[in-house]
Amino acid sequence: MNGATRTRLEATLAALDPKARRRLSQRAATLQREARAEVRAQRRKGFRRAGPQPDDALHEWMLWALLQDGAGEPAEAPAEDDEAAAHEDERQGVVLSAARGAAEVLVGEETILAAIAPRLLAEQATLIAVGDEVTLVRRAEDRWELQRVAPRRSRLSRPDPQDPLKERVIAANVDRVVAVVAATTPPLRVGLLDRLLVAARRGGVALTVVVNKLDLADAARRVELDELLAPYEALQVAVHRVSASTGEGLDALRRSLGGALCVLVGASGVGKSSLLNALEPTLAAQTGEVSEAVGKGRHTTTRSTLYRLADGGRIIDTPGVRAFGLWRVGLDELNEAFPDVAELAPDCRYGDCRHLDEGEADCGVRRAAAEGRLSAPRLLGYQRIARSLLAEQG
Numbered sequence: 001m002n003g004a005t006r007t008r009l010e011a012t013l014a015a016l017d018p019k020a021r022r023r024l025s026q027r028a029a030t031l032q033r034e035a036r037a038e039v040r041a042q043r044r045k046g047f048r049r050a051g052p053q054p055d056d057a058l059h060e061w062m063l064w065a066l067l068q069d070g071a072g073e074p075a076e077a078p079a080e081d082d083e084a085a086a087h088e089d090e091r092q093g094v095v096l097s098a099a100r101g102a103a104e105v106l107v108g109e110e111t112i113l114a115a116i117a118p119r120l121l122a123e124q125a126t127l128i129a130v131g132d133e134v135t136l137v138r139r140a141e142d143r144w145e146l147q148r149v150a151p152r153r154s155r156l157s158r159p160d161p162q163d164p165l166k167e168r169v170i171a172a173n174v175d176r177v178v179a180v181v182a183a184t185t186p187p188l189r190v191g192l193l194d195r196l197l198v199a200a201r202r203g204g205v206a207l208t209v210v211v212n213k214l215d216l217a218d219a220a221r222r223v224e225l226d227e228l229l230a231p232y233e234a235l236q237v238a239v240h241r242v243s244a245s246t247g248e249g250l251d252a253l254r255r256s257l258g259g260a261l262c263v264l265v266g267a268s269g270v271g272k273s274s275l276l277n278a279l280e281p282t283l284a285a286q287t288g289e290v291s292e293a294v295g296k297g298r299h300t301t302t303r304s305t306l307y308r309l310a311d312g313g314r315i316i317d318t319p320g321v322r323a324f325g326l327w328r329v330g331l332d333e334l335n336e337a338f339p340d341v342a343e344l345a346p347d348c349r350y351g352d353c354r355h356l357d358e359g360e361a362d363c364g365v366r367r368a369a370a371e372g373r374l375s376a377p378r379l380l381g382y383q384r385i386a387r388s389l390l391a392e393q394g
Ligand SMILES: Nc1nc2c(ncn2[C@@H]2O[C@H](COP(=O)(O)OP(=O)(O)OP(=O)(O)O)[C@@H](O)[C@H]2O)c(=O)[nH]1
Pocket: 212, 213, 214, 215, 216, 242, 243, 244, 245, 246, 266, 267, 268, 269, 270, 271, 272, 273, 274, 275, 286, 287, 288, 289, 290, 298, 299, 300, 301, 302, 318, 319, 320, 321
C-alpha cells in the first residue's frame, strides 16, 4: 500500500471507538492465522503471499483489515450540485482500449474517450485494462473522467515487461482466452501454449486453442499438428483448426465462442486480426504481411482493443507476444495446468519431488515418460516452466 493510503488507514484506525477497535483486532488476528496456514500449506521456499506476511505485527493486519473494508479509498470530493444531478452525470461502461492517461469506454452504444482520474493512475496497482467495467463521471459538458474500476471477475495477466514486479493485466473479465497459433508459419511453439494455459487457469479463464492458416498445411503437417495438440485435447481444451483466408472451420469456432468475451493471444503474424475480420467482416482490423520484419519485432496490432460481433460476442485483439511471463505462479498453479503430470506424482518416492533431473531418485513422473505413459513433450514442457519458476524464486 502506498503512503497516502497508509495515512488514511492510520487515521481511520485512530478514530475507532474501543469496541470497534477490539472487533477489528479480532478480525485481524483471524486473517493473520489464515495467512500463516496458507504459507504453511504452500511449503515452498520463498513463497510470499499478497498483503502482510504472517509474522508482521498485528497492527499491520488491522490496517489490512481496514483496507479490505475500503477504508483506504480517499473520501469522494463533495458533490457541487445536488445528489440527483450528480447521479445523472455518472455512466457505467466497459473499457475498449486504454492508453497512458485515457481510455475509450463503451457506454451503451456510445464510445466515450475519458481521462483516467489522476488518483487511479497513482494508486491502481495495475493500470486500467481492456474489458474493465468502469464508472465515468462528467467533469464538463464534453469531458468525462474514469473514476472507478469494478473488481475483476477474471483476468489474463503477465508481469509488466518493463517492470517485472508489476502485474500487467492484458484483459479483464474475459470468459475465454483464445490462444492462436499458425499451422505453418510463424512456427508453433508448444511452450507458449503451455504458458498461456497456466496463465489462463491462474486468472480463472478457460482456454481455447485455434490453429489458423490450415490452408497452408499439407497432409503430413496436419498429422503432425494432431500429435502436437492431442495432449491439450486430452485436457478438455477445445482445439479448432481454421483458416481465416478460406473460412474453413470458422462457423464451428463462432458457435463455440458464442456470446462470450474472448481475448485473442499469440505470436505476431499468426493471424489474430485476420481471424477477427473473418469472424466479423465489417470490422476491418488492421492486418499485416508476415515478413522478415516480424522477427525483428514489427507488430501490426499495437494496442489491445475490444470489438463487438453482430452475434453479441465480444473479442479483444491484442498485439503479438514473443514470450509470456507468468504472474504469481508457483508449482501448485503449474500442477493445475499439467494435471496429466501431477496425477503421476504420487508414484514419486519423495513428496516434494519436482520431476526435474537424475538427482531426484525414483521419480514416478520421469519413469512414466521413459515408459511412454506420459508424452515426452509434456514432461519437457512441464520441466521448462518449473525450472524458470524455481530460478525466479532464487
Ligand atoms: N494463408 C493464410 N494466411 C493468413 C491466414 N490468416 C492470416 N494470414 C496472413 O498472415 C499475416 C498476418 O496476419 P495478421 O492478422 O496481421 O496477424 P496478427 O496475429 O494479427 O499479427 P500481430 O498484429 O502483429 O500480432 C497476414 O499477411 C495475413 O494475410 C490464413 O488463414 N491463411
